Amino acid sequence: MSALRPLGCLARPLALLRPRLVAKFAGLRPPARRAHSLAGSSVTVRAAAAAPAAAGQREAPASFGVLGVTAELQAALAEKGISEPTEIQAAAVPALLHDRSSDFMLASHTGSGKTLAYLLPVVQILKESELAGGATAKSRRPRALVLGPTRELTDQILQVAKALSHAAKFRSAVVNGGSDMGGQREQLERPLDVLVGTPQRVMQHAEKSHLYYGDVEVVVLDEADTMFDRGFGPEVKAILAAVRTKPEPARCVLVSATMTKAVRKLIEDDFPGMRQVETSSLHRGVAGARHTFLPMPPNANKLDLLLQVVEGEHRRGKRLMIFANTLASCRAADHFLSERGLQTACYHGDVPVEERRAAMTEFAAADGERPPLLVCTDLAARGLDIPGRVDHVVNFDFPLNPIDYLHRTGRTARAGATGRITSLVTKGDRVLAERIEEALQRGLPLDALSSDRAVLPQHMRPKKETLQRKGLERKAEKHSNKGVRGAGRVERTSSGGKSGTSGGKGGAGKSGGSGSFGGKSSGGSFGGKSSGGSFGGKSSGGSFGGKSSDGNKSFGGFKSESSGSGGSKSYGSSKGGNGGSYGSSKGGSGSSYGSSKGGSGSSYGSSKGGSSSYGSSKGGSGSSYGGSKGGSGSSFGSGRGGSSGGPGRGSAGPAGGRGGGGKPRQRQTKFK
Incomplete structure (x- = not known):
């Protein structure tokens, strides 16, 4: 991640986390006293991200009438200005209406219309049952129970x-911690169809016999992931046990913006046959939102950078939400911005309920008025449907996990609108910020990302086959020396044996010479089955190709006219040849560079019985550089199959070979 540059050093734009899209944070003119500019990486989530995941998935219906919603409920929706269903509504409403016995899980991103997705079918089923002569509204006996984690929700x-x-003509009431028990008891004593409440307050009324579960037909857990994250698990399970152990168990509908581990465990343990309705945008960035990541420069003031981000838009009347991770951080940001002359409103758990409601009302003021900056914790990130449009979400403290990032950023770009998200990224936030940015660019889900470097994202993890293959390779390497002990192990690591510097079947034949690159070659050859310094295949001597033998200074791939013995200064091979030949010779003498059998003199090839040769020899004597079988003297090469300075058939180390010749250095090992 690049650091923010001073104003005088803007030769290159700053980039965060190797982004593909780098953009200046435009529209802000910082005062002269500030030493840093606003530049970072931006990712815009296009509308294509909300396209159906499956290619054959049908598009959302154009009206609620197609979904089976009654005319009365359609009229109520028209009064609110709602005419077209969202993706989750188009999938959930017909499913809940047609299958009235199964449990359902509705999962979609924040701001997608999940409340209407379950209220419309629940209310319609209750009214149809009432018209058919079924149960009617009674006091203290609701027919539908909706649970939420917070008073605001x-x-x-x-x-x-x-x-x-x-x-639709039905009765509803709410019980939560926002009002006293006495007033709520009076509401419960009236005929009731739908009861909305928090789990703890619902249990308190049930324990005081203000409420009975006998007529409950359906129970809805809205924001189920939040309820389990905030410790409402025991109360929720107690209520579910009460409504599902009746003679006629109630069906359950779970609603969530994320599928956390706690929610998945609840489904596996208590609802194994639950049907799941998910949208393609689950756990992904919302279409129409632009995500900007601003790196924090070293020794920079984070509060000053926050002021640069929010000051211009606030003075233009935009609605901005500023998120902090802790109460102390929230208060510090609120105090700093207030001292700079900006109007703020604080929203966190220590603020009394009435003040929170007043702050939210002021923030959602009508257009034309300048709303305050809403400085808040994650209490305002989940389950709130803020009236009006939130233009910009600022992460003053970067979220600790991707789930919180999804909930915070879901406050903007709701119901098809556009919005902006700006995150201040410190050094400790780089790993998670990098992975979130990459996932947004690729259109991948964010829920499985981790801030731990050791935990790779799903798309970066190796396949199962790769892990198995690497495991077998490690196992083979571990047991490569199994059964080799004592002198044998010492020999493998010294000049002899099969542990030369390079292996392969490209050695110097069965009696190879020095410096060969080919296979089954004698002398300094590059080709295969060649003798002498040849480059071609099946050639003898210093030829480049063909089956040539002992041609006088022949380099081409043709058969030499003068083969046999007696060639002088030839680059080919000769039988019985003498003189300074570079090829291989049988019985040849002189300083030949090839291989020779029975040759004498200072030959560079391999020789059988030859002396002072540089190749490998059988029975050779003298100071040969090749390996010898039965030879004497200080040889440096390898014996049968070995070669010096090139790949051999066994191995071709500088002094490797089968039964390495000469006197290789070995460590004395004593055995008791």
Whole structure:
């Protein structure tokens, strides 16, 4: 991640985490006293990200009438200005209406319309049952129970239910920690169809006999992942046990923006046959949002950088939410911005309920007024449907996990609108920020990402076959010396044996000479089955190709006219030849560079019985550089199959070979 450069050093734009798209953070003119500019990497999630995952998936219907919604409920939706269903509504409404006995899991990103996705079919089923002569509304006996994790979310669910009840004619109420028990008890004593509440308050009323579960037909867990994350698991399981152990068990509908481990475990343990309805945008960036990552430069003031990000847009009347990880950080940012003359509102757990409601009301003020900067913790990240449009979400503290990132960024670009997300990235946030940015660029889900470098993202993990292959390779390497002990192990690591510097079947034949590159060659050859310094195959002597033998200074791939013995200064091979030949010779003498059998003199090839040769020899004597079989003297090469300075058939180290010749250095090993 690049650091932010001073204003005078903007020769190159700053890039964060090797991005493909690098953009200046435009529209801001920092005061002269500030020493850093705003530049970072941006990723825009296009509308294609919300396309159906499957190629054959049908498009969303154009109206709720196609989904089977009654005319009364369609009229209630029209009053709210809703005419077309979203992706989750188009999938969930008909499924819940047609299958009225199964449990369902509805999963979609924040702001996708999940509340209407379950309220519409639940209310319609209750009304149809009532018209058919079934159960009717009774006091203290709700027919549908909707649970939410926070007071704010339950209040919003009640508002949506009240909007539908004007046309559908059903009764609803809410019980949460925002009001006293006495007033809620009075509401429960009236006839009731739908009850919305937090798990803890619902259990308190049930324990005081203000509430009975006997007539509950369906129970909905809205924001199920948040309820388990905030410790409502025991209360939720107690309520589920009560409504599902009746003679006529209630069906369950789980609603979540993310599929966390706790939610998956609940489904596996308690709802093994639950049907899941998911959208293609689950765990992915919302289409229409632009994500910008700003790296923090060394020794920079994080609060000053925050001021540069939000000051311009705030003065233009934009709605901005600023997220912090802790109460202390939230208060520090709120205090700093207030001292700089910016209007702020604080929203966290220590703020009283009434003040939080007032802050949210002020933030969602009508257009034309300048709304305050909403400085908040993750309490405002989940389950809130903020009236109006949030233009910009700023992560003053980078989220600790990708789930929090999804919930925070879901506050903007809701219901098809556009929005911006800006994250201040410190040194400790680089790993997770890099992986989130890459996943956004690739259109991959974010839920499985980790801030631990040792935990690779799913698309970077090796395949199962690769892991198995590498395991077998490590096992083979571990047992490569198995059974080799004592002098044998010493010999493998010294001049002899099969542990030369390079192996292969390209050695110097069965009696190879020095410096060969080919296979079955004698002398300094490059080709195969060649003798002498040849480059070709099946050639003898210093030829480049062909089957030539002992040609006088022949380099081509043709058969030499003068083969046999007696060639002088020839580059080919000769039988019985003498003189300074570079080929191989049988019985030849003189300083030949090839291989010779029975040759004498200072030959560079291999010789059988030859002396002072540089190749390998059988029975040779003298100071030969090749290996010898039965030879004497200080030889440097290898014996049968060995060659010096080139790949051999066994191995061809500088002094390797089968039964290495000469006097290789060995360590004295004593055995008791």
